[in-house]
Amino acid sequence: MHPSQDNTGTERAATSGEPMKHHQVAVIRRLPHPGRGFTQGLSTDGTNVWESTGLYGHSTLRRYRLGATEPDWIGPLDPTYFGEGICRIGTHLWQLTWREHRALRWSVSNHTLVDTVPLDRDGWGICHTGTHVITSDGTSELILRDPHTLRPLRTLPVTYAGDPLPCLNDLEWAGGRIWANLYGTAYLVGINPHDGTTTDLVDARTLHTHEPANPETWMNGIAAHPTGGFLLTGKHWTRIYHIRLTPDHNRIHPRHYTDMSTLCLGSQLETHASTTSTEIGTL
Template sequence: MAAVLVCSAACATPPSGPAPGPTRVEVLGTLPHDTGAFTQGLELSDGVLYEGTGLEGRSSLRRIDPETGEVEHRVDLPAPLFGEGITVVGDRIWQLTWQDGVAIERDRHTLEEVRRVTYEGEGWGLCRDGGRLVMSDGSDELAFRDPTSFAETGTVAVRRDGRPVTRLNELECVDGQVWANVWQTDEVVRIDPANGLVTATVDLGGLRPPDVPASDVLNGIAAVPGTDEFLVTGKNWPTIFRVRFTW
């Protein structure tokens, strides 16, 4: 399909700083997406797309064909667990829960639960940055965690133009940087985890399907390995978009 550029007013005003990042999104293709999937986490690894979904009594972890969007396998979380972000670590997948204080480690191939660990506070987004995990909790801080024990090893405060960036949601770690959905906005931001500075802001508002209610926000970002492309979607959206962020 022909590539489409989606741009907002943000395109006319580059972000401040010595090295402005991308501000536009180029749509390269689409996939169907289950409109019953309240997307909380999305990750593409070794040709398999994994999706974590939320809501009490409806939370799940899914294995999806990235070429067709077909759900190949699904496991449901027992109520009252409310599923959140996910990330692949070797032959395991970590899945967060929102206010339950529990992270579930799963077998990557069967999706079955291996063990649970506890943590303080809320769980929102999760990604793997080399030898550590990066986790959001809806605040302006990212926490670093050990990928085996899940113990917290540090935090960083996220700032854009000197101001806190709160409601950091679904995360994707790419090339030492962290991309984050910002809850209740159409923005994704790129964060340098070394200092917490936002180095790019991209407005994806032009991707929102016209019949999707405002409460079904943009959420879900997965890097396509070996490319500069991403898969993005939203809660209960009918479409997953394959995109590239551009200047």
Template sequence: MTKSLLWAGVILAVAVGTVSPVAHAEPAVPVVEPVVLEEIAHDPEAFTQGFEISGGVLYEGTGQAGQSQMRTLDPDTGEVTRAVDIPGDYFGEGITVVGDRIWQLTYRDEVAVEWDRAALTPVREVPVPGEGWGLCYDGERLIRSDGTNRLMFHDPTDFTETGGVDVTRDGRALNGLNELECVDGQVWANLWPSDNIVRIDPASGAVDLVVNAAGLRARGIPPSAQVLNGIAHVGGSQFLLTGKDWPKTFRVQMSG
């Protein structure tokens, strides 16, 4: 075949669409930093696993086997107003408020503990297969993480699993989903073992914002303190952020 015939074939192929066009890459997810508005005291021995404000009270679930607690705090001062040990010496994980109850996950004990919110006493335990990491309530369902890239949906009355979604960033699976906060139909998640937070669309599993909160460590967080792991929505674009064994909680603005 002559060169002229070869080129004619290529031109004809392009014209009829038999040559695949070049795919256009999706825009990268934006990365922002939190704006610190205030620093608040936090118990430096609190291994924070769950963090949520409801009715003007800051609820905190702490971890470590034999040391895990459910706590209430003053969100303005960080003062611990009540602290109750989790039953069974379980390793406590994420928490969320559902009406007059609070659900608390356990790490590898494969149970969730339901608490009476007013009395701060355990009411019952239900089986939850697999690991428990983060938990939040979107007004209709519980959303749970287990350290993978999967978010699981549960019935808030009995913890029956009802579905789930795989989380991706820029089209790739995003593992390490930890403490969760449900806000206005979106899910904010700490990424273990980093000091990053992501915002997730639970319908598609796509991450649409990354918050790089590593700069908070320069504000008096000792090297011995572990990762950022506490997101409590204050209102609007304001949140309280803290970490495991952090001596401070930061009221920040996160938007993008």
């Protein structure tokens, strides 16, 4: 018996005992992606969007109103920094850098760089749970941190069907779950914050098909919208999509592969028909 199944064939969320939920995305709104940047992180309050863009010599933090066609402010990073994930905590915003092991703290109100602090790992994604900050570094481990200093507090190994789940990239917190882009794919996962088991798998490939065919245009950038659903975009994408999750009846079935690293970098996934998905209408 596969570790993600019970003896009736019902999928389980690895060891947590929760039924695994499989989702597709339904588009609520299609919005411009101002500047079409190399998106590494996204955050919104429902009216304004903050976006982190990457690439050495081109990394920025930028702000724009949701629905605008151009940013209303762009803050360039030092050319030695490669911008990564962002999250807002009160009046400040954290922005990670990739291999520089530095995190930048920005003032939201006046767009000034307030502080730079050391980081013990590569920076990929970051989110705020209300009590902790959580960061990713492209591996199967998430790090819970002090939200004010980013001091590491504990490591959360993430698993899918009992196996380590690599390629965790941009992060968001919504509905009591950590949501993560899987690097190099058009998939998201929902993660139990207590034991690291994968509870949700989201197939967003329908969004990617509307964007330019380019090796760099992977989906990246996820932000929970205050009215429900998520904002999703990608590197150099033409649009930001406000989406909600709906049941996926042609869901991916984990028993068809054993190495979840095959998810990364665009590998195709096998599908298996099912009708047991559950819609998350409140995220």
